[in-house]
Amino acid sequence: MRDSESEWSVLMRAAIGGDGRAYARLLTEITPVLRGIVRSRGRTLPPDRHEDIVQDVLLAIHEKRHTWRPDSPLKPWLYAVTRHKVVDAFRRRGASVHLPIEDFTEFLESEPGPDPLARRDTDRLLAGIDDRSAAIVRAVAIEGEETGAVGARLSMTEGAVRVALHRAMKKLARLGAGSGGDGPGRGRDE
Amino acid sequence: MRTEDLISRLVAEPPRPPLRAAAMALAMLVALALPLGWFLGSMGMRPDLEAALLAPVTAAKSLLPFVLGATSVALALHLARPEARVGRRLVPAALVGLAALGLWLGFWVQTPTQALGAAIRGSTQVKCLTTITLMSLPPLAVGLLMLRRGASSAPALSGAVLGLACGGMAAAGYALHCTEDNPLFYVTWYGAAILAAGGIGALLGWRLLRW
Numbered sequence: 476m477r478d479s480e481s482e483w484s485v486l487m488r489a490a491i492g493g494d495g496r497a498y499a500r501l502l503t504e505i506t507p508v509l510r511g512i513v514r515s516r517g518r519t520l521p522p523d524r525h526e527d528i529v530q531d532v533l534l535a536i537h538e539k540r541h542t543w544r545p546d547s548p549l550k551p552w553l554y555a556v557t558r559h560k561v562v563d564a565f566r567r568r569g570a571s572v573h574l575p576i577e578d579f580t581e582f583l584e585s586e587p588g589p590d591p592l593a594r595r596d597t598d599r600l601l602a603g604i605d606d607r608s609a610a611i612v613r614a615v616a617i618e619g620e621e622t623g624a625v626g627a628r629l630s631m632t633e634g635a636v637r638v639a640l641h642r643a644m645k646k647l648a649r650l651g652a653g654s655g656g657d658g659p660g661r662g663r664d665e
Numbered sequence: 666m667r668t669e670d671l672i673s674r675l676v677a678e679p680p681r682p683p684l685r686a687a688a689m690a691l692a693m694l695v696a697l698a699l700p701l702g703w704f705l706g707s708m709g710m711r712p713d714l715e716a717a718l719l720a721p722v723t724a725a726k727s728l729l730p731f732v733l734g735a736t737s738v739a740l741a742l743h744l745a746r747p748e749a750r751v752g753r754r755l756v757p758a759a760l761v762g763l764a765a766l767g768l769w770l771g772f773w774v775q776t777p778t779q780a781l782g783a784a785i786r787g788s789t790q791v792k793c794l795t796t797i798t799l800m801s802l803p804p805l806a807v808g809l810l811m812l813r814r815g816a817s818s819a820p821a822l823s824g825a826v827l828g829l830a831c832g833g834m835a836a837a838g839y840a841l842h843c844t845e846d847n848p849l850f851y852v853t854w855y856g857a858a859i860l861a862a863g864g865i866g867a868l869l870g871w872r873l874l875r876w
Contacts, residue, residue: 537675539815541684551748554748556816559818
């Protein structure tokens with residue numbers, strides 16, 4: 476594994492100095508790690524909440540970044556912020572979570588890649604098409620099921636599933652293009 | 666909102682000035698110096714101050730709370746960082762507590778039973794309690810405001826340590842005025858006032874230092 480500690484520290488130092496590109500890279504590299512932590516700990520919560528928590532943590536990292544001392548390692552700081560916000564987020568959502576005090580590294584090593592589709596946005600988009608098409612998109616495009624298996628489940632031919640999927644994806648693309656400006660309506664101060 | 670969008674929004678914001686422990690300590694010191702200066706100015710220092718500070722037991726009346734205050738300020742500022750742990754940094758405060766307790770017990774065994782009540786009560790305990798507690802509030806308020814910029818992983822603990830710091834400093838200053846030199850008195854009432862400040866700090870910290 477590459478040395479993300481020194482790399483991230485360098486990025487954060489640059490970010491604090493006003494380098495937006497370094498900051499964007501840092502946050503983008505951190506995000507999958509945060510997802511991994513939230514996902515591995517958050518089995519008691521519905522998965523569509525996970526991305527919310529990831530965003531909570533990112534926001535906290537952002538708002539408290541001046542509390543990191545640039546001459547100290549970044550990861551312990553990063554992990555402390557993450558732990559604090561994840562525990563807090565789960566508590567506020569009525570679920571409990573256990574995060575060990577100091578094993579950021581463990582999470583780092585075992586990290587899966589970023590989620591290809593943000594689950595919540597997908598759900599909202601899928602609500603805009605008919606149920607059967609939504610079920611097909613969910614099964615094939617998100618869960619990765621075989622079209623044949625989906626067809627058998629929905630008593631459709633495999634070809635019909637493919638056609639329906641194709642149409643649904645086109646429709647979703649249109650819906651997605653039209654719903655770009657959802658703005659700050661995420662209701663974060665509950 | 667998609668996470669990528671959140672990130673690009675965050676990145677567009679300007680960076681923030683770092684947390685400066687020295688500036689925070691200085692602001693708290695000023696917030697303590699004002700009420701303390703006013704109190705000592707209007708009520709006066711004890712007339713025999715120099716002689717009193719040369720007597721170890723009397724000097725301890727200022728010294729112990731001062732050490733508690735100074736080490737607790739440092740600890741409270743340290744705890745403003747999310748990755749901070751308390752651990753051994755509580756040792757100085759614990760040692761001060763032990764020393765005070767030892768002093769109190771030492772005088773307790775030396776004092777005849779019938780004189781204990783009067784020695785503990787003294788004659789100024791109400792003034793002592795209220796003055797120390799009240800004088801600790803301005804620096805506590807300033808300290809809490811400044812710590813809100815921090816990111817304590819244990820808000821109540823941070824508040825409590827800050828309260829102890831302010832109580833200790835206020836007591837050390839008050840001791841320059843107070844002429845009750847029996848540890849049975851000052852450990853009891855100074856201690857109670859400092860602990861009260863710590864309790865207020867814990868409550869306020871729990872409310873105000875969450876993030």
